[in-house]
Amino acid sequence: xxxxxxxxxxxxxxxxxxxxxxxxxxxxxxxxxxxxxxxxxxxxxxxxxxxxxxxxxxxxxxxxxxxxxxxxxxxxxxxxxxxxxxxxxxxxxxxxxxxxxxxxxxxxxxxxxxxxxxxxxxxxxxxxxxxxxxxxxxxxxxxxxxxxxxxxxxxxxxxxxxxxxxxxxxxxxxxxxxxxxxxxxxxxxxxxxxxxxxxxxxxxxxxxxxxxxxxxxxxxxxxxxxxxxxxxxxxxxxxxxxxxxxxxxxxxxxxxxxxxxxxxxxxxxxxxxxxxxxxxxxxxxxxxxxxxxxxxxxxxxxxxxxxxxxxxxxxxxxxxxxxxxxxxxxxxxxxxxxxxxxxxxxxxxxxxxxxxxxxxxxxxxxxxxxxxxxxxxxxxxxxxxxxxxxxxxxxxxxxxxxxxxxxxxxxxxxxxxxxxxxxxxxxxxxxxxxxxxxxxxxxxxxxxxxxxxxxxxxxxxxxxxxxxxxxxxxxxxxxxxxxxxxxxxxxxxxxxxxxxxxxxxxxxxxxxxxxxxxxxxxxxxxxxxxxxxxxxxxxxxxxxxxxxxxxxxxxxxxxxxxxxxxxxxxxxxxxxxxxxxxxxxxxxxxxxxxxxxxxxxxx
Numbered sequence: 001x002x003x004x005x006x007x008x009x010x011x012x013x014x015x016x017x018x019x020x021x022x023x024x025x026x027x028x029x030x031x032x033x034x035x036x037x038x039x040x041x042x043x044x045x046x047x048x049x050x051x052x053x054x055x056x057x058x059x060x061x062x063x064x065x066x067x068x069x070x071x072x073x074x075x076x077x078x079x080x081x082x083x084x085x086x087x088x089x090x091x092x093x094x095x096x097x098x099x100x101x102x103x104x105x106x107x108x109x110x111x112x113x114x115x116x117x118x119x120x121x122x123x124x125x126x127x128x129x130x131x132x133x134x135x136x137x138x139x140x141x142x143x144x145x146x147x148x149x150x151x152x153x154x155x156x157x158x159x160x161x162x163x164x165x166x167x168x169x170x171x172x173x174x175x176x177x178x179x180x181x182x183x184x185x186x187x188x189x190x191x192x193x194x195x196x197x198x199x200x201x202x203x204x205x206x207x208x209x210x211x212x213x214x215x216x217x218x219x220x221x222x223x224x225x226x227x228x229x230x231x232x233x234x235x236x237x238x239x240x241x242x243x244x245x246x247x248x249x250x251x252x253x254x255x256x257x258x259x260x261x262x263x264x265x266x267x268x269x270x271x272x273x274x275x276x277x278x279x280x281x282x283x284x285x286x287x288x289x290x291x292x293x294x295x296x297x298x299x300x301x302x303x304x305x306x307x308x309x310x311x312x313x314x315x316x317x318x319x320x321x322x323x324x325x326x327x328x329x330x331x332x333x334x335x336x337x338x339x340x341x342x343x344x345x346x347x348x349x350x351x352x353x354x355x356x357x358x359x360x361x362x363x364x365x366x367x368x369x370x371x372x373x374x375x376x377x378x379x380x381x382x383x384x385x386x387x388x389x390x391x392x393x394x395x396x397x398x399x400x401x402x403x404x405x406x407x408x409x410x411x412x413x414x415x416x417x418x419x420x421x422x423x424x425x426x427x428x429x430x431x432x433x434x435x436x437x438x439x440x441x442x443x444x445x446x447x448x449x450x451x452x453x454x455x456x457x458x459x460x461x462x463x464x465x466x467x468x469x470x471x472x473x474x475x476x477x478x479x480x481x482x483x484x485x486x487x488x489x490x491x492x493x494x495x496x497x498x499x500x501x502x503x504x505x506x507x508x509x510x511x512x513x514x515x516x517x518x519x520x521x522x523x524x525x526x527x528x529x530x531x532x533x534x535x536x537x538x539x540x541x542x543x544x545x546x547x548x549x550x551x552x553x554x555x556x557x558x559x560x561x562x563x564x565x566x567x568x569x570x571x572x573x574x575x576x577x578x579x580x581x582x583x584x585x586x587x588x589x590x591x592x593x594x595x596x597x598x599x600x601x602x603x
Contacts, residue, residue, distance in 0.1 A: 001364045004329035005288060008322050009367065011085050012029050012284045016316045016496040020284075023315025031170035034133040035270055036143040037063050048144045052103070056092065059101040059445065061594040063455045066269040068262070069094060069105035069145035071136050071161065073152035078112045078185075080227055083178040083249040087151055087258060091176075094259040100266040104140025105148065108132040109561040110157045113511065114221065115482055118452070122483035126509070127582040129156035129163070129306070130596045133313070136164025140171075146247045146269035147172040149262065153220055155511070160304035162239070163313040163596070169279035170463050173266040174261050174373040177231055179249045181219030183345045187337040188216050188391045198459075219249050222343040228513045229299035233307075235353045236293035236380070238372025242393065243383045246348035256391040257384060264374045276371065277307035282314040285367035288326070292365050293356060293417025295327050297334040298433035301521055304418060308592035320427060321427065324420035324549070329409035333359050335404055338434040338516065339417065342404045345454040350404040354383045354396035359406065421520055423543075423552035425532045426588060428479040428505075428523040432546050435518045439496070440546040442469060442503040442518055445539045446553075452485045452508075453530050459491045467501040471531045475508030476526025477586040477593040479567050481579060484509045492517045503544045505551065506534045507533055507589070518544060522589040527562070529588065534562035 001363045010061055013020070033039055042047075046499060049060035059065045060108040070091060074084035092102045116122040122494035132152075140148060148171055152161045158175065165173045193210040220227045231245035241264070244257045268276040287307070294303055304323060311318035334356060337343050358381045360366045368377045383391040399405040406412060417433035432440070449455050452472055458464050471490065476482055485508045495502045504519040507526035532553070540555040571577065585595040 001367070002329055004325055005292065005365055005367070008325050009284055011290045012142035012288070012311075012316055012318060012322060016163055016284070017203035020315035021316060026280065027169045027277070030168070036145060037067065037211075040143060041338070045144070045338045048103075048142060055096050056103070057100040058157040059099075061179055064101040065098075066146040066266045066271050067101065067144055068102040068266055069148040070102055071108065071139045071141055071148060071150050071152075073108050073132075073157045073161070075110055077115070078110050078154060079181060079215065079218050080178060081110050081151075081426065082218040084137070084151045086396075086592060087176065088180075089256055090255065091149060091188060091262045093135050093263045095266055095423050096537055098263055102149075102224060105145060106135065106140065108135035108152070108157065108161065110152065110154065113226075114215070116489035117484060120576060121465070123481040123571065123576050125156060125484070126305070126477060126482045127579050127586075127595075129160040130594055131371055132160030132594060133163035135159050137167050140168045141518060142163075146271060147173065147265040149173070149265060150175045150359060153177060154227040155230075155231060155302065158234065159310055159475075160168055162234070162310055164280055165278060166313040169282060170277050172265050172276050172373065173278040174260055174265050175216070176258055176261055177240060177245050177247075178230065179219055179254055180222050180344050180348075181215075181217045182248070183222055183343055184216050185210065185213045187343060188224055188341055188372050192601070195494050195497065199494050213402060220344070222345055223338065224299065224344055224347075226300040226302045228344045229294065229297075229303055232353055233290040233299065233303065237290035238281050238370060238380065239373055240378045240492050241384070243352060243354050243396070246344055247384070252389075253386055256386060260391050261374070276373065280371050281316065281373055283370065284316055286370050287311055287316060287318065289366050289370065290359055291323060291326055292330050293353070295323075295330040296360055296365075297331060297356065298332055298336070298339040298417030298431065301418060301429050301431045302509065302511050304429045304522060305589060307592050308590075309594040309597065312592055312597035313596065320429065323418060327416035327418055327420075328415040329363060331363075332413035332415070332433050333406045333411055334416055335412055338431075344446075346401065346404050350399050351396055352383070354381050355365060355399055355405050357381050358396055358398070365411075368532060371494060382491050395516070400480065413420070419549060421546065421549055423550045423553045425505075425551060425580065426523050426525055428520040428551065430518065430520055435516055435546065439501075439518050442501050442544040444501055444503070444542060446471050446505075446536050446542050448473070448536050448538050450563070452488055455488055456491060464491070464495055464502065465498070469503045469505050469544055471533065471542075472504065472506040472508055473527035473535055473536070474565060475506055476523075476528055478526060478583050479507070479528035480571060481576075482507075482509050482589070484511055486510065489517060493540045505533075505542065505544065507531065514519050518546055520544060524588045524590040526589065528567060530562065532557060534564070535560045
């Protein structure tokens, strides 16, 4: 096996010995109490079964068969979660036929970053991940469940659900995907129209009609953003059925996969004698397998936050240095937008996650000695299909489109899609696979802003028509909840298109949907916590060198005092004041930007 993969895995396990032991001790204590339902008294069971009927009520009363908790992020505003409306009934019907039962344990909020981009709601988006984790714990706290199914896909929702599920790691738990929407207009056309609108060349109605052609039906958005990265990485970690991430909603195969994972989890409870608890799947080796798949596919930069937080939820201390080392060893094997014009449906048509896993396996980049929620590592290189209406798994074969998933032993780039940059301003991350090589190095004066809205104003006033590094600070988790800064992409894209050398440097976020602008993101320490970013001024010379893995201010910052805007003033309206305790207690970006987990490795 590749030495770097082994070294990184060993380093994670060694530095996490105490914290992982703490986690497993907690999980073993929960498991030692026996079946959850058996410790409840008759009044508890009566409350839990009161609204149920028929065989579900009977199963809850007698406790003969397993009862599976469904935690859902359904709403019909988020397109990816809209298909989940009918999933609980389908799961219940399937399990009733198996002598088991299921109940909706609870729901968690599911906000869409695509709706809140550039608006106050985005300031709550990252914090919703940790609230979702707490929501899953509340849902499963009723303790009438022998296992659980998680209905969630998008941005903060799926990572938050996994973080919460980890606290019930003594139970078998799996994700149930719903799949992507059909392909709409090309990402190239979408980007061009947005840039035309930013430049004032088209009106808002024209822009609106284009956007509605891009996002046009139920399912995940088809670009390779955070939602689809969640699905690919979690499948690679063995947290769902092989080949299930990107099967379209409403298809016969989608229904068959939903029913199969329901049966799988119901057969892996303590009642079966072959329990497969989540803690045995959430291991350092499976986490590293997920990271390798993330890097090989050029996934979302948001996972440099989410994977650190997920790791902490099950006792592992993962660092950006781990990601950086893995990125140097893992080649880019997938071309999907924003790395290329192809969307997630093209990836699925090329063979999807199983073919990617096979390509990584053939390069000795994956741990084979792992469990998945449904079987073994070898199963992850099989693809689902229907034969006479029955679900079967076959060898996935090789890529069916070498433009999307690489053919043979080659690669699209020698290194992974994400890279860590370090320098005298701190450390940050870049999605280097989305940036053309000629834009990897930008040395230019800083243009410093305390708000993304001020960047738009400067652009329309013509103040950005030059080579520059646009600095957006006080956008970190402690300042404003670390909003995504997508409103900047059309502006910076226009400047780059006009021939200017531009880059973005920020303690805020972008996702896997970011365009081809060199963007140093998640800078830590952030400005609000005393980071050097707070000392920058217009005209400071910034050397942004993605190839060298560095970003530095070449102008001396000695003797300067930080500019400190009134951060609370803009964090009051539209519910944001309720999240002040989150901003006050959140950890730094390079530790996952979470307010939940503060494992002490020296405890």
